[in-house]
Amino acid sequence: MTKPTAAEPADPSPGLLARARRRASSTIALTVALGAVGFGYAAIAPSSAAADQTPSADAQRGQQIYQTACITCHGRNLQGVPDRGPSLIGVGEAATYFQVATGRMPAAAQGSQIPAKPPQYTEEQVNQIAGYVQSVGGGPQVPSGNLRDGDMALGGELFRLNCAQCHNFAGKGGALSSGKSAPGLGTSTDQVIYAAMLSGPENMPVFGDNNITPAEKRAIVSYVQTLKETKDPGGNGVGRLGPVPESIVLWVAGIGALMFAVLWIGAKS
Ligand code: HEC
Ligand code: HEC
Known part of the structure; x- marks a missing residue:
């Protein structure tokens, strides 16, 4: 079986074809050139942008709080302090928001699992600290707005x-x-x-x-x-403990009913 090829158009005017080919190759050349410029820019842009950035007023307030409440364990430049606290570079706004909003941070002392406590800062201050850590170390961010619109x-x-x-x-x-x-x-x-x-x-x-x-x-x-x-x-409703305790309750009740039946039959005979 040979398949008919669609290579030959109905009207193969040579002039038109050549022009189309030339246009196609210059488009490709342009795309490649633009791509190269884009990559080159992306490679140098982040470092220069970060260096130029002056911290926002909020991040500055966050920095003040950081310097009083966090610096002893996490260091002046978020680099961490041996035996006190880990580096916060790259943990981002998300981790900082989590830790401070749930009162885990500032930690009172070292422990195997630092407990959540009533938060020490207002929501605004938490965001300022998180913004500061983000501006210095970067990392994942929690999107703003409604987060409860999912499936x-x-x-x-x-x-x-x-x-x-x-x-x-x-x-x-x-x-x-x-x-x-x-x-x-x-x-x-x-x-x-x-x-x-x-x-x-x-x-x-x-x-x-x-x-x-x-x-x-x-x-x-x-x-x-x-x-x-x-x-x-x-x-x-067994305290919402999950399927295992629920089945234990059923099992105990079931065995109880069976025992009762056995004893009752025994007593009758
Ligand atoms: C007494 C020392 C101490 C102080 C003060 C402290 N931290 Fe921590 N921090 C720790 C320790 C220890 C951990 C590691 C906890 C763990 O592994 O659960 C930690 C973990 C964190 C993390 C999680 C890092 C990650 O990898 O996800 C963040 C974010 C953080 N701290 C932010 C802060 C901020 C912001 C403050 C100030 C408001 C602060 N901490 C004050 C000791 C401290
Ligand atoms: C391997 C066990 C494990 C899995 C899987 C896990 N978590 Fe956790 N989660 C934890 C532990 C442990 C903590 C407490 C961390 C701490 O105290 O620093 C926690 C803390 C949390 C908290 C903070 C609660 C609070 O208000 O203090 C939330 C929210 C949470 N997890 C949501 C989730 C969600 C959503 C998932 C699934 C996508 C998930 N977790 C999967 C172990 C787990």
């Missing part, structure tokens, strides 16, 4: 796949190995949930945007927040 069904699926093994199916939290624990998500705000995924505190993995896309993160936020608002997320 609920998708969010539920992703939550069960990625989060439930540590935080429980109903977001109640649970114990992990070596004395650590995954907290309940009952009081976490939208921004904290999003920032937790981006920064992966303690034993929690980092869920980068290649792994869970921003749209999927919003779906998870929507799901977690709706789960909390719903009185009964399904299953039997």
Whole structure:
């Protein structure tokens, strides 16, 4: 079987063809040239832009707070202090927002898992500190605006796949190995949930945007927040502890009924 080729157009005027070819090759040349300029610019632009940037007023206020509350453990240039605190270069606004908004930072002392406490700063100050850390070290950022507009069904699926093994199916939290624990998500705000995924505190993995896309993160936020608002997320009301305790309750009740039946039959005969 030979396939008819579409190489010969109906009207192969040689002049037209040559002109078209010439036009095509100059377009390619132009694209290549533009591409080269673009890459060249991208290679030098970030360093010069960073050097020119003067910090905004907010970042300056953030810097003042940083210098009083964080510098002893994280260092003057976010580089970290041995045996006190890790480097904050590259952790970004997301991790800083997470740590300060949940009161984990400033840490009172070293520990295996620094506890969440009532936050020490207002929302505005938290954003200023986070903005400062971002401006110096760069890193992942939490998007602004409404984060709760995602697809609920998708969010539920992703939550069960990625989060439930540590935080429980109903977001109640649970114990992990070596004395650590995954907290309940009952009081976490939208921004904290999003920032937790981006920064992966303690034993929690980092869920980068290649792994869970921003749209999927919003779906998870929507799901977690709706789960909390719903009185009964399904299953039997055994403290929402998950399928295992629920089946234990069923099992105990079932065995009890069986024993009762056995004893009753025994007594009758
Ligand atoms: C007493 C020492 C101490 C002070 C003060 C302190 N930190 Fe920390 N910080 C730590 C330690 C230790 C860790 C590592 C915690 C962990 O692994 O769970 C940490 C972790 C962090 C992280 C997470 C880094 C990452 O890799 O995700 C951020 C962000 C952070 N601190 C910001 C701050 C900010 C902002 C302040 C000031 C408001 C502050 N810290 C004050 C000791 C401190
Ligand atoms: C391997 C276990 C693990 C997995 C999986 C995990 N987490 Fe976590 N998560 C943790 C631990 C541990 C902490 C506490 C970190 C700390 O105290 O610094 C935490 C903290 C959080 C917090 C902060 C709660 C608060 O308000 O203090 C949120 C929100 C959260 N996780 C959401 C999620 C979401 C959403 C997922 C799934 C995409 C997820 N986690 C997957 C272990 C896990």
